[in-house]
Amino acid sequence: MESRLTPPTAIGALIARCEELIADLDLGNVRAWRAAHPGRVVIGYLPIYAPRELVHAAGGLPVGIVGAGEELEIVRGDACFQSYICHLPRSVIELGLSGKLDSLDGMIFPSTCDVIRNLSGIWSLSFPKKWVRYLDLPQNFDASMGGVFYRGILEGMLRELCELSGVDPKHADLRGAIRAFNANRRALRELYALRAAEPWRAPTSEVYVLVRAGLLLPVEEHTTMVERYLGLAKAREARPLDNARVALRGAFCEQPPIELVKTLERAGCYVVDDDFLPMLRWPERDVDESGDPLDALVAAWLDTPLEAPSRYTRCNAEKGQVLIDTVRSTRAEGVIFAAPSFCDPALLDRPMLLGALDRAKIVHTSFKYAENTGQMQPIREQAGTFADSIKLWGEA
Numbered sequence: 001m002e003s004r005l006t007p008p009t010a011i012g013a014l015i016a017r018c019e020e021l022i023a024d025l026d027l028g029n030v031r032a033w034r035a036a037h038p039g040r041v042v043i044g045y046l047p048i049y050a051p052r053e054l055v056h057a058a059g060g061l062p063v064g065i066v067g068a069g070e071e072l073e074i075v076r077g078d079a080c081f082q083s084y085i086c087h088l089p090r091s092v093i094e095l096g097l098s099g100k101l102d103s104l105d106g107m108i109f110p111s112t113c114d115v116i117r118n119l120s121g122i123w124s125l126s127f128p129k130k131w132v133r134y135l136d137l138p139q140n141f142d143a144s145m146g147g148v149f150y151r152g153i154l155e156g157m158l159r160e161l162c163e164l165s166g167v168d169p170k171h172a173d174l175r176g177a178i179r180a181f182n183a184n185r186r187a188l189r190e191l192y193a194l195r196a197a198e199p200w201r202a203p204t205s206e207v208y209v210l211v212r213a214g215l216l217l218p219v220e221e222h223t224t225m226v227e228r229y230l231g232l233a234k235a236r237e238a239r240p241l242d243n244a245r246v247a248l249r250g251a252f253c254e255q256p257p258i259e260l261v262k263t264l265e266r267a268g269c270y271v272v273d274d275d276f277l278p279m280l281r282w283p284e285r286d287v288d289e290s291g292d293p294l295d296a297l298v299a300a301w302l303d304t305p306l307e308a309p310s311r312y313t314r315c316n317a318e319k320g321q322v323l324i325d326t327v328r329s330t331r332a333e334g335v336i337f338a339a340p341s342f343c344d345p346a347l348l349d350r351p352m353l354l355g356a357l358d359r360a361k362i363v364h365t366s367f368k369y370a371e372n373t374g375q376m377q378p379i380r381e382q383a384g385t386f387a388d389s390i391k392l393w394g395e396a
């Protein structure tokens with residue numbers, strides 16, 4: 001039935017399905033997966049990176065948790081955190097205490113920032129019977145130091161996940177998991193490349209929800225969905241608008257409301273690159289499928305030239321160079337810093353990135369949001385003025 005739909009209609013149906021998944025705070029599709037796979041585990045993971053391959057290899061379903069968006073009233077979550085920190089941890093606690101995350105058997109809290117570290121403690125106290133792992137991602141990238149440390153952590157996690165799911169670690173298919181996630185990341189890289197080349201075919205308001213659905217779906221199903229979208233988007237009839245091409249930074253953890261992304265587009269911006277949801281896109285290369293799988297996952301974290309506020313950048317490499325390279329390769333005409341309110345990692349990095357952009361003569365503008373931001377008019381005005389400045393004078 002759906003295959004007979006024309007591309008715009010079929011894309012609309014596919015994107016509507018993604019929006020429905022994202023809006024379902026009760027995780028209906030995760031509950032359905034659980035019911036269809038008795039005995040297997042569901043493990044949540046927080047931003048900004050966790051090796052999901054370990055959960056998959058143990059027969060489980062990894063589920064990305066990035067907060068509650070705009071729809072949940074926060075009451076108990078506010079009681080756990082100060083008012084001067086971001087929104088994500090309070091909405092994660094609210095989701096947990098209201099039973100919406102009951103389908104999860106455990107949680108992985110990566111060492112993204114102090115807030116997520118504290119959230120892992122509050123989660124452990126609130127749900128003492130659930131499996132919890134604080135994932136200390138190394139900031140030393142020497143294989144004999146950070147690599148040895150990280151491998152020990154991955155071995156321990158895999159062992160515990162196998163115990164949880166009743167899988168003999170000898171039978172955990174880690175190589176198969178790496179293959180499945182490599183295929184997914186390849187599809188996402190192709191999606192980002194299409195958007196950078198022809199953003200009118202793959203607008204960010206669609207790309208964002210399509211990628212975000214990957215937090216909730218089995219990886220194989222998500223890969224099929226992305227590949228289907230790619231086929232439809234390439235075939236759609238769409239003409240370019242005279243929009244400003246911008247790269248967006250700062251939104252790597254707490255996610256902006258979908259309406260914010262649509263607002264940027266309505267304001268005349270083509271977002272041709274972003275740092276949304278690195279947990280689904282890192283590492284931005286294939287993990288080695290031939291050697292020892294755990295060593296391959298270790299190397300994926302140590303060797304990838306990632307630049308993110310939660311990852312140490314060597315002192316001899318100028319902070320911001322990766323961003324400048326991305327701006328050049330995607331032909332972005334400016335950068336929008338859109339960071340969550342009170343996000344220390346994003347806001348502490350921003351002056352260094354702005355300095356690097358200034359030296360490279362790349363224009364930029366900045367604003368803050370929260371996942372439940374409702375008032376879009378100021379953002380529309382600011383982004384619209386930025387886009388107009390680029391189009392009229394080539395600078396903001």
Ligand code: SF4
Pocket residue numbers: 047086087088089112113114115116253254340342343344345346
């Ligand atoms: S939004 Fe920023 S401060 Fe808040 S949990 Fe994420 S990285 Fe930490």
